[in-house]
Amino acid sequence: MxxxxxxxxxxxxxxxxxxxxxxxxxxxxxxxxxxxxRPGLAWQPARVFPAINLTEDKDNFYVRAELPGFKADALEISVTGKNLTITGERKTSAEGEKIRYHRKERDAGKFSRVIGLPADVDADNVAAKMVNGILTITIPKAEKAKPRQITIN
Incomplete structure (x- = not known):
C-alpha cells in the first residue's frame, strides 16, 4: 500500500x-x-450503569450488579413479565463551587436499568442481597421454563 x-x-x-x-x-x-x-463536543461515549452479569442454572437466573457505595434501601427492584428493572440514584458529595475538574468520571444522578430475561420467571419468589457493593438477584424460572427430564419408553 x-x-x-x-x-x-x-x-x-x-x-x-x-x-x-x-x-x-x-x-x-x-x-x-x-x-x-475536540473538547466541549456534545458526543460522549455511552455509559451503562450499573455493570451487570446475567447467568443461569437449571432453576434460576442470577443477576449480579456492581453498585459500590449504595445502601440496599436506596434501590428499587421490580420484575414485570420477562424484564427486571433496577432503579436508584447515585449521589456524590459536593466538592465546592470554585473547583476545576481535570477528570470527571463519577457521574451522579438517577439511573434505571432494564434487563431482558430469556424465559418466563416466577416473579413472586425473587430474592435480592447486597454484599460489598455487589447486588445479587436470584430469579426463579417459571415451571414451564425449566428443563424437563423425558423418560424414554
Missing amino acids: FARRLFDFPSVGWRHPFADFDRLSRQMDQLTRRAMG
Missing part, C-alpha cells in the same frame, strides 16, 4: 478501482478522530 502511494505502483496511469472509497474512508477516519478529540 505504501509503495503504491509513494511511487504510484504498479504502474503510472493505472488507477485502483476503489481508490475513491479508500480516500473517503481516510477522510471519515480523520473527521471522527477530530470530533472525538
